[in-house]
Amino acid sequence: DTGVSQDPRHKITKRGQNVTFRCDPISEHNRLYWYRQTLGQGPEFLTYFQNEAQLEKSRLLSDRFSAERPKGSFSTLEIQRTEQGDSAMYLCASSLVGNPAEAFFGQGTRLTVV
Amino acid sequence: AQSVTQPDIHITVSEGASLELRCNYSYGATPYLFWYVQSPGQGLQLLLKYFSGDTLVQGIKGFEAEFKRSQSSFNLRKPSVHWSDAAEYFCAVGAQFGNEKLTFGTGTRLTIIP
Numbered sequence: 001d002t003g004v005s006q007d008p009r010h011k012i013t014k015r016g017q018n019v020t021f022r023c024d025p026i027s028e029h030n031r032l033y034w035y036r037q038t039l040g041q042g043p044e045f046l047t048y049f050q051n052e053a054q055l056e057k058s059r060l061l062s063d064r065f066s067a068e069r070p071k072g073s074f075s076t077l078e079i080q081r082t083e084q085g086d087s088a089m090y091l092c093a094s095s096l097v098g099n100p101a102e103a104f105f106g107q108g109t110r111l112t113v114v
Numbered sequence: 115a116q117s118v119t120q121p122d123i124h125i126t127v128s129e130g131a132s133l134e135l136r137c138n139y140s141y142g143a144t145p146y147l148f149w150y151v152q153s154p155g156q157g158l159q160l161l162l163k164y165f166s167g168d169t170l171v172q173g174i175k176g177f178e179a180e181f182k183r184s185q186s187s188f189n190l191r192k193p194s195v196h197w198s199d200a201a202e203y204f205c206a207v208g209a210q211f212g213n214e215k216l217t218f219g220t221g222t223r224l225t226i227i228p
Contacts, residue, residue: 004157033215042118042204042218043158056215091157101214105150107157 004106006092012112013082020078021109025094032075033103034067035091036060043091049075050097082113116141116207120219127195128227135190135222137205146208147188148216149179153201161203164188175199200226 005024013019025032030051035043046065047057051072061067064082069075079086089110093103117140127133139145146165150158162173169181179190188205202223206216 006157031214035216040220042206042220043216045215045217048215093158095214101208102148102160102163103214103216104160105158110155 004092004094004104006090006106006109008109009107010110010112012114015084015113016081018078018080019082019111020076021090021092021111023075023077023092023094023106025074025092026104027073028096029094029104030072030097031095031101031103032069033093033095034075034077035093037089037091037108038087046077079111082111084113087111087113116145116209116217118205118207118217118219120203120205120222122222123220124223124225126225126227129197130194133190133192133195133199133224135203135205135224137188137190137219138186139188139205139207140186141207141209143209144183146214147179147181148206148208149173149177149188149190150204150206150218151175151201152204152221158204161190195224195226197226197228200224 007022033048034046037043049069064080067077089108091108093105095101095103119138148163149161161177164171164181202221204221205219208216
């Protein structure tokens with residue numbers, strides 16, 4: 001297993017367009033997290049899944065954002081009607097349920113809204 | 115709510131010199147603590163973690179960190195830095211129970227001078 005994989009690595013879109021990102025976690029990991037990182041800041045939690053169930057969403061996740069993990073494997077994060085403020089690095093991480101747990105991060109998708 | 119403070123935005127160190135990056139956390143119980151490193155345009159790589167037990171933890175690339183409960187600190191150290199250590203370093207805190215999402219500090223950018 002090569003780790004957490006994210007696609008695309010870079011996305012440039014015009015304001016108002018919809019975008020979708022994909023994350024493939026480490027295969028045996030049942031937890032999957034999405035984080036957003038803006039320039040000069042640390043990653044901020046957006047949402048997480050345990051298997052296919054979305055268990056928590058941050059207040060940062062506006063109605064324009066939706067995430068799915070349909071079969072408990074890969075996940076998608078869609079942003080509708082993108083705004084310039086959505087420009088950020090979107091990071092995906094996966095982990096095993098348990099105590100302790102440790103999250104492994106993908107390389108991220110850099111979104112630029114012009 | 116949990117929080118992390120990294121008081122140093124940017125640190126410059128000469129190659130071969132020692133390094134200490136500061137991290138203070140706020141959490142109501144015993145936390146999980148992590149240090150991650152991020153190279154430009156890349157995802158996060160876990161350097162080390164503290165869950166319980168010995169308060170001095172060893173990580174990859176010659177890094178170590180010490181958990182001090184009385185000071186709510188988890189400072190990262192390295193006795194002799196290499197040019198390849200130049201990167202952004204993030205401290206993070208996670209809950210011991212629950213969804214184990216991470217709360218990150220704003221990061222410390224490390225510059226190495228020859």
